[in-house]
Amino acid sequence: MIGRIALNAFVALVAAFLVLPIVAVVPGAFSAQSFIRLPPETWSLRWWNTFFADPSWRRTLISSLQVAMLTTFVSATAGTAAALGIARCGPRVQTVLTGIFLGPIVTPVIVMAVALYAMALSTGLVGTMTALVAAHTMMALPYVVLNVGVSLSGLDRRLLLAAAGLGADPVRVFQTVTLPLIAPGVIGGSVFAFVTSFDEVVLSIFLAGPAAKTLPVRIWEEIRVEYTPVVAVAASVMLVLALMAAIGSRFAARKLSP
């Protein structure tokens, strides 16, 4: 009995340890002073005004959203196609292909950052949107391939045969049978891709430049020197957008699952 209570208390503490520190940054964004102290002694919205009135902060937010949307589009299309392609191969080729696509997940991010930075330097792509989207897509692709792969493995092949037997050509079978059935995987993978790109810091620090700078890169630059509560605003914006994606994907998954 005592063991049971101790276990409950321990798990409750861990749950608090997991969640509470994340939201700790939010009150810091509502400080009236020019420094962050938790909780603030006087509250105000002045740093929110500063954030949204400053064109350079606004630009980083817009860049972040642009990069994330482009990454989502490219990785969702290429990843879904790849998952469909993998499903058509023999078991041995499947293992090799899955291994190739999982590579970016097990490679330390800093190694990828240095490798991509060197590549971007020699191709003149440092500080461009292209470099950021290419790097983020490489990171996001595995999640799309895996998610769609899981959906595909649960797909009843007889439905495809039935559609083809009834005279539908492959394109029509894909549009009317395959795609609706794997939609949860595609949407789940796309949301992962969006958040992976939107949250990504390490690759972006190396690849970003004045012309293409994402929100996390700007936050990183600020907190390494001296920061005001406007950084807490920026962090809160990232937090809220990521949470919206998390909740949105929950809803989509519930709606789509039969």
Add this chain to the structure above:
Amino acid sequence: MSFAGRLATAVLLTPALLIVGLAFVVPLARLVGRSFNSPVGPFAAYAQVLGDDIYARVFANTFFFAVVVTIISLLIAYPVAFMLTRLTANWRAALFSCVLLPLWISVLVRTFSWMLLLERNGPINRVLVGSGLSDQPVALLFNHTSVLIGMVHVLLPYAVLPMFAALVRIDPALLRASEGLGAHRHTTFFRVLLPLSLRGVATAATFVFLLSLGFFITPALLGGSASITLSMLIDGFVNDRLDWPLASAASVVLLVAAMVVVASVGRFVSIGSMAGVHR
């Protein structure tokens, strides 16, 4: 498969393979090539990275953090994973949300939060001083402790999920049988529960250790001058010293370390399942 069928498969795979080829395989291959391209000799960069006493401390730091973070994460995560298998549906969903929520939030935001919490004038120090536990604010930030706290916080979910996946497959009747036969609770844990969930523990350990080795943001922001890790060293080689052979050689050392971890456990731990637990 017919020729048209093969062609369709190739067309489906081409875009993704191009992306992985151009943004993953080629840059990595060039980096490996560059590590042998020091003006002094092909292995000069490796000799310098592996032979220097200061760099040896950085390797030791990196390994120390990875081992300690892995052990702490496993010890904290196991009871949580076990609890997840025992709760009613609603409580389980709530606890699951607590475990999964952090994975959606950028590591940078989470680390920044810890900077604010552990600060000299931060809330934790004020509680310590206010409650009389300490006479003056404690240096919680910019040392090994803050790095360990931040890393465990980020990596804990990766430890909980694979262990939950293993624990949930164990038939509760086995535990009841063990207790019914008169085994002490410790015996049941060490002789039944732990052996049956060992594969999940191994997957969790692998994933946490692998991610710890390459951690950059958290040690860079929370660590002090004594807690430099390999990823920070690589960053310094590139951005401060502009020494590409050194940066490349240090990166290859990290890459090989990660590959050794994956290869040595790859037989009984599926990398796909590790990636699958993500979010």
